[in-house]
Amino acid sequence: LLVLEAGATGFSKGKPLKKIGMKAQDTCELFFDNVRVPKANLLGEEGSGFKALMQELAWERLMLAITAIAGAETALQHTIEYTKSREVFGQPVAAYQNTRFKLAEMRGELAIGRVFVDRCIDLVLSGELGIEDAAAAKFWCTELQGRVVDQCLQFFGGNGYMLEYPIARAYIDCRAQRIYGGTNEMMRELIARTL
Numbered sequence: 001l002l003v004l005e006a007g008a009t010g011f012s013k014g015k016p017l018k019k020i021g022m023k024a025q026d027t028c029e030l031f032f033d034n035v036r037v038p039k040a041n042l043l044g045e046e047g048s049g050f051k052a053l054m055q056e057l058a059w060e061r062l063m064l065a066i067t068a069i070a071g072a073e074t075a076l077q078h079t080i081e082y083t084k085s086r087e088v089f090g091q092p093v094a095a096y097q098n099t100r101f102k103l104a105e106m107r108g109e110l111a112i113g114r115v116f117v118d119r120c121i122d123l124v125l126s127g128e129l130g131i132e133d134a135a136a137a138k139f140w141c142t143e144l145q146g147r148v149v150d151q152c153l154q155f156f157g158g159n160g161y162m163l164e165y166p167i168a169r170a171y172i173d174c175r176a177q178r179i180y181g182g183t184n185e186m187m188r189e190l191i192a193r194t195l
């Protein structure tokens, strides 16, 4: 692992990529062209960089699962408040049985997801979080987040499609969760290899 100073000869950053969401993140490509790095910039032992990065992957994936559960819980809270205040055909959207059952279902699924994520946090703290559990947390929680945020947006009706409502931004932003940090297909592949 090498520490590279911004501005080093041969190192350049592309323009921020035009993403559909996560606009606050200046995601760019990084280019390395015959860059020379002083020996003093070596982090850890020479040749151990890949291993060092691999060691952090389980924690990185768990962080995505944590943000998935937290993000979905926030979306659900916004939706509960909105459906209680928005009246359609003489009663709040939250009073319809379809709404009540779907809100209840999301509340239940999020509680179940949170328990697994909390268990994985315990495993991280004791240094025992394995590849399989981290991968399972990543794919399951980010897919739950996708389902929950999509359903929540539906309860906002047309307003849910408008960027002035946080639920619209949550919908666009959370799409990347199933792609980065290793795609959810790769998470399944990693688990399958251990079976």
Ligand SMILES: Cc1cc2nc3c(=O)[nH]c(=O)nc-3n(C[C@H](O)[C@H](O)[C@H](O)COP(=O)(O)OP(=O)(O)OC[C@H]3O[C@@H](n4cnc5c(N)ncnc54)[C@H](O)[C@@H]3O)c2cc1C
Pocket (backbone or CB within 6 Å): 019, 022, 027, 176, 179, 180, 181, 182, 183, 184, 185, 186, 189
């Ligand atoms: C918003 C955002 C931020 C990002 N930030 C970073 C960052 O900070 N650092 C960084 O390094 N990267 C970053 N990435 C890149 C991200 O990690 C990759 O896009 C991701 O790992 C998928 O790789 P890929 O795009 O090359 O897709 P590909 O590997 O081309 O995959 C295409 C499709 O094929 C499927 N696939 C591939 N291999 C298999 C297989 N063996 N079995 C079954 N299906 C397979 C994939 O699941 C996917 O559906 C970011 C991406 C996004 C969208």
